[in-house]
Amino acid sequence: MTEQHLPVDFSFVLASSVHDMKNSVGMLMQTLEQISASLSPQDPQQRDQLAVLGYEAARINGELIQLLALYRMENKRMLVQIDEHYLDEIINEQLARNDILFRSRSIDVEVDCPEDVCWYLDAELLGSVVNNLLVNAARYCKSRIKIAAAIVNDELHLVIADDGRGYPDFMLKEPMATSNSVSFSQGNTNLGLLFAGEIARLHRRGEQVGRIELANQGVLPGGEIRVILP
Amino acid sequence: MSPSGFAKTRVLVVDDFDNFRMTVMRMLQEFGAEQVDTASSGSDALRKCRAAFYDLVLCDYNLGHGKSGQQVLEQLRHEKLLKNSALFVLISAESSKNIVMAAYDYEPDAYLTKPITAMTLQQRLERLFRQRAEMKPIYDALDEDNINAAIDRCRGLIDSNSRYRSHCQKLLGQLLLSSGNYVAAEGLYRQVLDSRELDWAQVGLAAAKKGQNDWMAAQQWVEQALGVSDMCMPAYDLLASIQLERGDFAAQQKTLEKAVDISPLSVIRQQNLGALAFRNQDMAVATQAYKSSVKLGEHSCYDTPQVHLQFVRACSELSRRDPEQGKAYARDVMRVLGEFENRFGGGFDNRLLLHSAACAFKAATGDVAGAKSLLGDLRERTEGQTAALEARIDWVSACDAMGEREQRDELIKALLDEFKGDQQALESIDRVLESPVSDKNRKRVADINKKGIACYDSADFTGAVACFTQAAAEFPKHVGIELNLLQALLGSLEAEQGGAEQLDKALATRDRLEQRVPVGHAQASRYAQLKAKLAELAHQFSSDGQ
Numbered sequence: 001m002t003e004q005h006l007p008v009d010f011s012f013v014l015a016s017s018v019h020d021m022k023n024s025v026g027m028l029m030q031t032l033e034q035i036s037a038s039l040s041p042q043d044p045q046q047r048d049q050l051a052v053l054g055y056e057a058a059r060i061n062g063e064l065i066q067l068l069a070l071y072r073m074e075n076k077r078m079l080v081q082i083d084e085h086y087l088d089e090i091i092n093e094q095l096a097r098n099d100i101l102f103r104s105r106s107i108d109v110e111v112d113c114p115e116d117v118c119w120y121l122d123a124e125l126l127g128s129v130v131n132n133l134l135v136n137a138a139r140y141c142k143s144r145i146k147i148a149a150a151i152v153n154d155e156l157h158l159v160i161a162d163d164g165r166g167y168p169d170f171m172l173k174e175p176m177a178t179s180n181s182v183s184f185s186q187g188n189t190n191l192g193l194l195f196a197g198e199i200a201r202l203h204r205r206g207e208q209v210g211r212i213e214l215a216n217q218g219v220l221p222g223g224e225i226r227v228i229l230p
Numbered sequence: 231m232s233p234s235g236f237a238k239t240r241v242l243v244v245d246d247f248d249n250f251r252m253t254v255m256r257m258l259q260e261f262g263a264e265q266v267d268t269a270s271s272g273s274d275a276l277r278k279c280r281a282a283f284y285d286l287v288l289c290d291y292n293l294g295h296g297k298s299g300q301q302v303l304e305q306l307r308h309e310k311l312l313k314n315s316a317l318f319v320l321i322s323a324e325s326s327k328n329i330v331m332a333a334y335d336y337e338p339d340a341y342l343t344k345p346i347t348a349m350t351l352q353q354r355l356e357r358l359f360r361q362r363a364e365m366k367p368i369y370d371a372l373d374e375d376n377i378n379a380a381i382d383r384c385r386g387l388i389d390s391n392s393r394y395r396s397h398c399q400k401l402l403g404q405l406l407l408s409s410g411n412y413v414a415a416e417g418l419y420r421q422v423l424d425s426r427e428l429d430w431a432q433v434g435l436a437a438a439k440k441g442q443n444d445w446m447a448a449q450q451w452v453e454q455a456l457g458v459s460d461m462c463m464p465a466y467d468l469l470a471s472i473q474l475e476r477g478d479f480a481a482q483q484k485t486l487e488k489a490v491d492i493s494p495l496s497v498i499r500q501q502n503l504g505a506l507a508f509r510n511q512d513m514a515v516a517t518q519a520y521k522s523s524v525k526l527g528e529h530s531c532y533d534t535p536q537v538h539l540q541f542v543r544a545c546s547e548l549s550r551r552d553p554e555q556g557k558a559y560a561r562d563v564m565r566v567l568g569e570f571e572n573r574f575g576g577g578f579d580n581r582l583l584l585h586s587a588a589c590a591f592k593a594a595t596g597d598v599a600g601a602k603s604l605l606g607d608l609r610e611r612t613e614g615q616t617a618a619l620e621a622r623i624d625w626v627s628a629c630d631a632m633g634e635r636e637q638r639d640e641l642i643k644a645l646l647d648e649f650k651g652d653q654q655a656l657e658s659i660d661r662v663l664e665s666p667v668s669d670k671n672r673k674r675v676a677d678i679n680k681k682g683i684a685c686y687d688s689a690d691f692t693g694a695v696a697c698f699t700q701a702a703a704e705f706p707k708h709v710g711i712e713l714n715l716l717q718a719l720l721g722s723l724e725a726e727q728g729g730a731e732q733l734d735k736a737l738a739t740r741d742r743l744e745q746r747v748p749v750g751h752a753q754a755s756r757y758a759q760l761k762a763k764l765a766e767l768a769h770q771f772s773s774d775g776q
Contacts, residue, residue, distance in 0.1 A: 022323070023323045026323040026343075026344045026345055027323065027344075029344070029345035030250065030253075030344050030345040030346065031249075032345075033253075033345050033346070033347055034249065034253050037253070037256075037348065077461075079459075079461045080459060080461075081429075081459070082426075082428060082429070082459075083396065083428060083430070084396040084426075084428075086393070089357060092353060093350065093353065093354065096347065096349040096350045096353045097347065097349075097350050099347070099349050100347070116393075120426050120428070205426075205427075
């Protein structure tokens with residue numbers, strides 16, 4: 001017999017099953033949430049274990065959302081709805097989503113975002129970027145995260161910083177190069193950076209295009225990512 | 231916000247999972263909500279909303295069997311069971327984007343993505359309440375149908391630079407458009423566009439231009455919106471309505487086909503495409519769109535018996551033209567026919583329409599004996615009373631398919647006598663006539679002919695061919711148009727504007743005409759002349775080629 005290819009597009013199969021997985025993980029997270037809510041507060045050990053479960057499920061969920069979004073971008077089926085949105089709403093929504101994570105790890109999150117900062121962006125897409133960057137920062141920080149938003153030179157700067165070890169040099173040079181950012185041995189594929197960069201790039205204004213910048217020892221001693229939208 | 235905001239709020243939580251319903255209910259009670267009801271299905275939710283007005287409906291998108299959350303929303307708005315100030319929040323495990331694409335007329339006020347935590351829910355609801363509180367005077371005016379007051383209050387909030395300025399601008403734009411204030415609407419959208427290129431404002435500006443009958447500008451703005459985001463569904467719908475007004479039905483169909491391709495889940499868009507393609511006599515597209523409409527209509531408030539019957543009629547037409555393609559739909563037709571009475575009731579009128587459509591389908595698919603006996607039966611049962619117009623048109627089309635010319639002519643004569651002067655009825659009858667009788671379609675034929683003949687007279691044969699080709703597609707039974715097409719093709723061959731392709735087209739046109747212009751037909755001698763000319767040219771063409 002000769003070698004045969006699958007009669008279907010593999011990336012499509014993958015995307016459909018990612019979609020199913022995401023729904024399952026969503027159910028899992030919802031159930032976890034219900035269990036934590038019904039647990040008595042005097043059982044700290046169980047509570048910590050649940051927090052670990054919640055964190056890992058949130059990570060899987062975030063990665064699956066990213067995969068789907070990247071698939072849609074490649075297939076030009078990505079709906080981008082740019083409109084005026086308040087940044088404090090987007091930030092607070094993601095902080096609320098990860099509240100249990102921050103509390104269980106005793107992470108202090110500082111927010112610097114005046115109420116009136118608003119900008120033109122896709123709120124759902126930027127929300128998932130913020131979520132991923134927060135979950136990532138929670139993984140690498142020692143105990144502090146800072147998130148800030150401001151309009152600088154007629155562009156939105158959204159900054160997420162932590163007090164961890166910071167980014168390695170090769171990533172600072174080329175944050176979007178997938179070849180060097182995939183590091184399976186460290187358990188981190190940096191899909192998050194690729195995703196953040198791609199989402200930023202979907203935001204355009206005339207000739208200007210959104211981008212991300214990485215730095216170390218900015219507002220906090222660790223790494224800092226800056227999402228800039230024109 | 232103050233906890234009293236929750237206390238006074240009447241909430242309905244809709245989900246088919248008990249567990250989730252209870253969790254959300256408990257969360258709401260913890261926030262201080264005192265009046266929380268729950269519903270486990272779409273129909274349960276509708277029942278509760280008919281009994282009382284809710285301030286907030288939290289509804290899951292996936293409700294298992296029956297209606298989806300989106301369909302619940304559509305029906306609530308359709309039946310006006312939600313006040314303008316009420317909030318409808320759609321909860322789903324998916325990102326909202328897929329759902330947005332399916333929404334046609336109504337979008338929820340907010341989307342929430344699972345998993346939902348107490349903190350995310352509280353924060354989101356408080357945000358929505360703050361917005362509702364600030365915009366309450368506007369919603370109150372709308373509930374009283376006082377559009378002018380609502381417009382003034384929107385302006386007031388925009389001028390005071392409210393946090394919800396952008397919400398107010400969108401609402402104001404819709405109000406100005408729906409009340410016919412197109413110039414004011416244009417001013418508003420231009421002001422928004424001055425600071426940023428936003429697709430909703432471009433579509434709004436296009437609608438304002440359309441309202442002022444400036445089709446060119448309207449089309450340009452829609453196209454600009456589609457350039458910014460080619461998945462902007464309202465832009466497609468507006469573009470289609472502009473093309474409809476301009477009478478460019480072919481382009482309108484292309485636009486709707488594209489929209490349906492991107493977002494196949496909107497039942498109204500599918501129905502519109504089905505009706506349009508049927509009108510354009512593009513039966514392959516019409517059957518597919520009607521098939522989708524039937525399927526999507528299952529739990530939708532937009533479903534009608536007409537859509538099901540049109541599906542069968544489109545299948546009949548398709549089968550007559552292309553039996554192979556038609557065969558593929560035979561099982562779907564049987565199912566639609568079989569479920570019809572269960573779905574829409576088996577009253578006399580319904581059954582008459584149903585069996586007439588079935589009769590035409592039998593005739594079209596070669597079951598002459600079945601069609602004949604059914605037709606006899608139907609005519610006998612309606613003897614002495616007036617049967618519905620659509621049913622009788624189906625009888626004509628059945629006779630046509632069976633070659634029952636006498637009965638067909640008798641039926642048509644009776645219809646034309648009875649509906650003389652009823653333009654809408656005449657337009658329906660046009661579809662089974664050789665040449666249309668309604669004013670609208672007659673004018674259309676006359677216009678296209680005039681345009682085509684003008685091209686022909688100025689020796690622009692390519693233009694003439696294009697014109698008559700489109701007309702022939704729209705009025706496939708019209709012998710005069712087909713003859714004009716043949717003549718234009720011959721002209722282009724003679725003037726050497728066309729090559730082998732035009733010759734093939736001319737031969738195909740002749741083949742179509744062959745059975746339709748029998749000896750004794752009013753146009754028989756003209757046809758004979760054209761046929762002779764074609765034979766001559768075909769001969770020349772083949773000897774040139776050697």
